[in-house]
Amino acid sequence: MISELKEVSRRSPHESKIYSEFSHLYDKIFSRFFCERINSVITDLNIPPKAKVLEVGIGTGLSLAAYPPHCEVTGVDLAPEMLERARQKAGENGWRHFRLLEMDALNLEFPDNAFDYVTSFHVISVVPDPVRMLQEIHRVCRPGGTVVIINHFRTTKPVLGPLIGALDPVTRLLGWSASLRLSQAFTGVPLRIEKRFKTSPFSLFTVVLARNLKGIEVRNGAVH
Numbered sequence: 001m002i003s004e005l006k007e008v009s010r011r012s013p014h015e016s017k018i019y020s021e022f023s024h025l026y027d028k029i030f031s032r033f034f035c036e037r038i039n040s041v042i043t044d045l046n047i048p049p050k051a052k053v054l055e056v057g058i059g060t061g062l063s064l065a066a067y068p069p070h071c072e073v074t075g076v077d078l079a080p081e082m083l084e085r086a087r088q089k090a091g092e093n094g095w096r097h098f099r100l101l102e103m104d105a106l107n108l109e110f111p112d113n114a115f116d117y118v119t120s121f122h123v124i125s126v127v128p129d130p131v132r133m134l135q136e137i138h139r140v141c142r143p144g145g146t147v148v149i150i151n152h153f154r155t156t157k158p159v160l161g162p163l164i165g166a167l168d169p170v171t172r173l174l175g176w177s178a179s180l181r182l183s184q185a186f187t188g189v190p191l192r193i194e195k196r197f198k199t200s201p202f203s204l205f206t207v208v209l210a211r212n213l214k215g216i217e218v219r220n221g222a223v224h
């Protein structure tokens with residue numbers, strides 16, 4: 001089963017193709033836009049010792065330096081070229097708390113409840129089925145675990161929303177969708193959004209912190 005999935009990924013790199021082809025340019029272009037936000041969000045999580053963390057679509061590993069070495073981080077990505085750069089960074093820095101695996105975010109090859117934290121940065125509007133990706137994240141995250149998503153979501157503001165949505169055909173050529181709404185992505189997935197914010201007033205990106213409600217009783221709005 002696992003080898004079949006790997007075979008499919010190898011044969012059809014679909015939406016990760018552009019990242020495979022431009023992996024050598026990725027850090028040069030995006031580190032200045034993404035790194036600071038990713039680092040501050042991970043640091044603020046105060047991940048405890050021995051926590052198991054999964055990062056979905058880890059790319060070239062812009063986030064690696066932010067994870068404390070006392071936790072165990074698994075990073076997955078569909079593009080081997082992006083992963084190779086992440087592996088190189090981990091190797092050069094002697095970071096032993098990472099395992100980096102080629103895997104499809106829509107078919108995570110992990111058992112249920114395997115992780116305490118699941119993070120994903122700038123990926124959910126890249127995959128063809130964002131709801132499926134969140135369902136997979138929900139499945140592999142333990143009950144009460146934390147899910148952290150950073151992404152651009154289409155604003156609900158009357159003029160700006162349709163305007164940005166109209167750019168969708170162009171952004172799709174660049175490998176991501178400008179039309180994804182937050183509510184659309186989280187539809188029917190039992191993740192409770194506990195906090196959503198932007199790290200600066202004009203940022204295009206929203207940070208979403210959610211709790212996995214799987215198997216957890218909610219009484220009077222409180223989780224027990």
Ligand SMILES: C[S@@+](CC[C@H](N)C(=O)[O-])C[C@H]1O[C@@H](n2cnc3c(N)ncnc32)[C@H](O)[C@@H]1O
Nearest residue numbers: 016019057058059077078079082104105121122
């Ligand atoms: C915009 S990059 C973000 C990379 C990294 N998270 C960051 O913030 O720099 C999107 C990443 O998602 C990966 N990706 C696209 N589709 C995927 C899929 N179905 N499964 C896993 N990774 C995927 C791409 O290969 C790429 O590395």
